[in-house]
Amino acid sequence: MKINASQPGYYRRGFFLEAFFCLLFLVLNLSLALPLLAQEEAKLAQKPSEIEELKKQAPKIYLDCSLCDLDYIRTEITFVNYVRDRKEAQVYILITTQRTGSGGREYTLAFMGQHDYQGINLEQKYFTSQTDTEDEIREGLAQALKTGLMTYMARTPLRRYLAISYIPEVRPQELKDKWNYWIFNIRGYGHFSGESNYHYESTSVTLSANRVTAAGKIKLSLHYGGNRSTFQYNALKIVSQSEGGSFTGLFVKSLGEHWSVGAFVDASTSTYENIKYSLNPAPAIEYNFFPYSFSSRRQLRCLYRLNWQTVRYREETIYDKIKENLWSQSLSLTLDLKEKWGTISTTLSGSHYFHDWRKNRLTSFGVINLYLFKGFSFYVLGGGSRIHDQLSLPKKGASLEEVLLRRRQLETSYSYFLSIGLSYSFGSVFTNVVNPRFGPEGGGGVRIEIN
Numbered sequence: 325m326k327i328n329a330s331q332p333g334y335y336r337r338g339f340f341l342e343a344f345f346c347l348l349f350l351v352l353n354l355s356l357a358l359p360l361l362a363q364e365e366a367k368l369a370q371k372p373s374e375i376e377e378l379k380k381q382a383p384k385i386y387l388d389c390s391l392c393d394l395d396y397i398r399t400e401i402t403f404v405n406y407v408r409d410r411k412e413a414q415v416y417i418l419i420t421t422q423r424t425g426s427g428g429r430e431y432t433l434a435f436m437g438q439h440d441y442q443g444i445n446l447e448q449k450y451f452t453s454q455t456d457t458e459d460e461i462r463e464g465l466a467q468a469l470k471t472g473l474m475t476y477m478a479r480t481p482l483r484r485y486l487a488i489s490y491i492p493e494v495r496p497q498e499l500k501d502k503w504n505y506w507i508f509n510i511r512g513y514g515h516f517s518g519e520s521n522y523h524y525e526s527t528s529v530t531l532s533a534n535r536v537t538a539a540g541k542i543k544l545s546l547h548y549g550g551n552r553s554t555f556q557y558n559a560l561k562i563v564s565q566s567e568g569g570s571f572t573g574l575f576v577k578s579l580g581e582h583w584s585v586g587a588f589v590d591a592s593t594s595t596y597e598n599i600k601y602s603l604n605p606a607p608a609i610e611y612n613f614f615p616y617s618f619s620s621r622r623q624l625r626c627l628y629r630l631n632w633q634t635v636r637y638r639e640e641t642i643y644d645k646i647k648e649n650l651w652s653q654s655l656s657l658t659l660d661l662k663e664k665w666g667t668i669s670t671t672l673s674g675s676h677y678f679h680d681w682r683k684n685r686l687t688s689f690g691v692i693n694l695y696l697f698k699g700f701s702f703y704v705l706g707g708g709s710r711i712h713d714q715l716s717l718p719k720k721g722a723s724l725e726e727v728l729l730r731r732r733q734l735e736t737s738y739s740y741f742l743s744i745g746l747s748y749s750f751g752s753v754f755t756n757v758v759n760p761r762f763g764p765e766g767g768g769g770v771r772i773e774i775n
Contacts, residue, residue, distance in 0.1 A: 378485075379403070383441065383476045386413035388664075391421060393462045400466045403482060404473060408749065410664060411698050414439045415476055417469070420620040420662050424536065428452040431465060432620040435472045436664060441479070448472045454507065506535045513549070526551035540586075543574040553729065564729045568594035581615040588629065595638070597733050598716045602635040623660040629653065631675075639718040642735075650715070651678040666694040666701070677713065686710040700748045708740035 384405045387394065398406055407413050418434045429452050437444035450468040452461050477483055511530045518524060528549025535542045550567030569592065576586035590604040606629050613624040631654065636647040656673035670690035677683040689707035696702055714735060722732035 385415045386410040389419035521556040523554040540577045584610045600636045604633040606631040683713045706742040
């Protein structure tokens with residue numbers, strides 16, 4: 325039969341024949357491919373199960389860091405097991421910080437092996453700048469943690485699931501700092517609150533300039549602030565206000581791993597202390613029994629300071645003085661330790677005036693935080709002073725309003741404060757899970773912290 329392409333329906337029948345054969349071809353291919361896909365899905369389903377089983381053998385770590393975003397770290401680093409007690413950990417990680425010359429922080433990450441990893445210890449450094457955002461800081465810290473943990477992960481079956489990438493090193497170039505390591509900062513503060521019968525306002529401004537190098541450091545700060553309170557009781561209106569300002573300067577020269585020399589310069593004015601103006605330059609010398617390179621973990625520093633002070637008072641003092649020049653000296657001993665068993669930071673200092681040795685002061689301050697046994701920790705925070713050097717007390721004393729509102733310094737022979745706390749926890753040792761629902765405390769809302 326002769327087919328005429330011009331006949332009606334010819335192209336339509338051809339289209340349906342082609343569609344039929346294409347559909348048949350697709351069905352045949354799917355019938356062959358589905359069993360293979362099912363096998364691959366079974367393999368993929370087994371792989372996470374295998375990884376989860378291997379993860380039980382991953383190192384147990386305890387992260388000791390007061391400034392870390394622990395939820396972020398647990399979310400980003402999932403190849404280890406987090407425990408809530410340091411004695412359960414196979415790797416104890418102590419993270420300590422100190423300020424750098426640029427206004428940033430130096431993070432020291434000390435990895436200490438325990439149990440199966442006993443004796444496997446290492447240290448990592450991570451540096452931030454003053455302009456780094458919170459997200460950049462926690463991302464960089466997490467990367468430093470990952471790098472350090474690789475030493476321990478290499479000893480587990482999970483090592484075959486870890487990928488290693490290499491970023492070509494950028495050849496260092498000589499850089500010229502147009503600021504010559506100087507960092508400047510301007511801060512302003514204002515707080516206002518009130519009710520129908522009460523109003524409070526407080527303002528302050530601070531200017532600072534710092535230059536820190538390995539050879540020494542210079543720190544300069546200028547501050548001025550004041551506050552005012554207004555109380556309305558029936559027809560009685562009470563206004564209370566105080567103001568003060570200060571300039572502080574510190575100049576230090578490094579002399580090796582144990583010695584430093586320098587000078588302090590202090591100037592101040594204060595309504596609370598009855599000081600119109602005061603100027604106090606003071607040369608000083610310091611010895612650190614531990615090398616300064618260990619300062620993030622341990623310090624034992626002895627600082628001697630010789631002071632000359634010229635002062636003019638706002639009102640005549642109890643010693644019939646309106647102005648005077650004074651010589652004094654002070655000696656302080658500071659101990660800072662950060663170890664696996666806890667932290668200790670304590671200072672003992674004493675000072676006296678040369679014209680009358682009975683005019684003296686002895687001050688102590690300390691923070692002790694100890695991990696006594698599994699799940700139990702204990703801390704003590706306190707300080708006190710024996711005070712016999714209040715030379716600026718006004719002769720006329722203080723009014724009742726000034727006493728109740730603490731607008732005037734009062735005579736005293738001592739001062740102290742004390743805080744004690746303990747904590748005990750028990751139950752599951754693992755803390756791998758992060759659940760942010762309803763906020764970190766389950767109370768909803770938004771929490772903002774500004775340091």
